Ligand SMILES: Nc1ncnc2c1ncn2[C@@H]1O[C@H](COP(=O)(O)OP(=O)(O)O)[C@@H](O)[C@H]1O
């Protein structure tokens with residue numbers, strides 16, 4: 001459906017994207033995830049036709065679109081700040097692209113009414129100025145403005161990042177529902193790991209303009225391909241050389257363990273036999289309601305252990321603790337050039 005082939009994007013002397021190849025399937029919710037400045041927006045803009053690559057090709061449905069003007073690509077883009085026109089009301093905002101494409105007044109009426117209904121904007125809201133709407137409603141306007149042109153692909157650039165945490169959580173579900181209702185291939189940009197894991201069919205993790213791994217959320221989290229992906233996608237303890245060695249893993253590798261993979265023995269829950277057993281000392285605990293995170297000194301590693309709250313007796317800070325680690329859960333990376 002979408003194919004980036006050896007795309008390079010430069011701004012003067014600076015290479016924002018050195019060599020990007022990526023394929024997105026029809027109907028997929030595909031996320032570009034990475035820290036600020038890693039090239040996510042640039043990758044979207046290249047597909048939308050707002051940035052010109054210096055090398056490589058972009059294909060949509062096997063059609064080369066690399067040099068096609070933006071409005072010929074059947075790609076709808078929702079910008080990070082929504083970029084709604086403040087001098088127009090909501091209806092005019094949504095209808096804007098239709099007017100440019102010379103749709104008649106009655107066609108515009110029908111198409112806007114249809115898309116507004118599907119994204120849950122009321123007749124009343126259509127007559128308002130965008131500034132009179134909440135952040136979540138403005139976002140739906142921006143999405144409606146893109147969808148009304150019936151694009152084959154929807155591009156969403158950090159659409160939730162300007163909203164407060166609670167609304168962000170609600171809108172994740174709404175966005176996802178909209179996407180599956182429209183069945184539209186979606187390229188979604190975020191720097192938020194949690195958002196990427198909960199919403200995506202597949203994720204490409206970006207670092208400095210390069211893709212470090214492409215996979216399903218589970219693949220990215222459980223089998224992180226690189227040290228960068230491992231530490232960016234979720235919390236993990238860096239294991240000491242002594243602990244790594246005791247687990248039978250080469251100490252020439254950097255080894256990590258996710259917090260929920262380490263087990264703490266409690267009175268009611270002995271460690272499974274297949275786990276390697278260590279005696280450590282509890283250094284600290286932090287209570288999070290649904291779980292507690294313990295910091296346990298094990299052979300010089302400050303191992304973080306996430307324990308669900310089950311009401312059982314737990315070791316206290318300063319006391320010894322029995323810790324279990326399954327070697328297959330350790331994520332190991334050869335030390336390479338940075
Ligand atoms: N128009 C531009 N001119 C010069 N540098 C740019 C331009 N757009 C982006 N960049 C640079 O390219 C890099 C990637 O930017 P961007 O794609 O916006 O990253 P992200 O969306 O992941 O935060 C950054 O270093 C940014 O400063």
Ligand SMILES: [Mg+2]
Nearest residue numbers: 040041042157
């Ligand atoms: Mg960006």
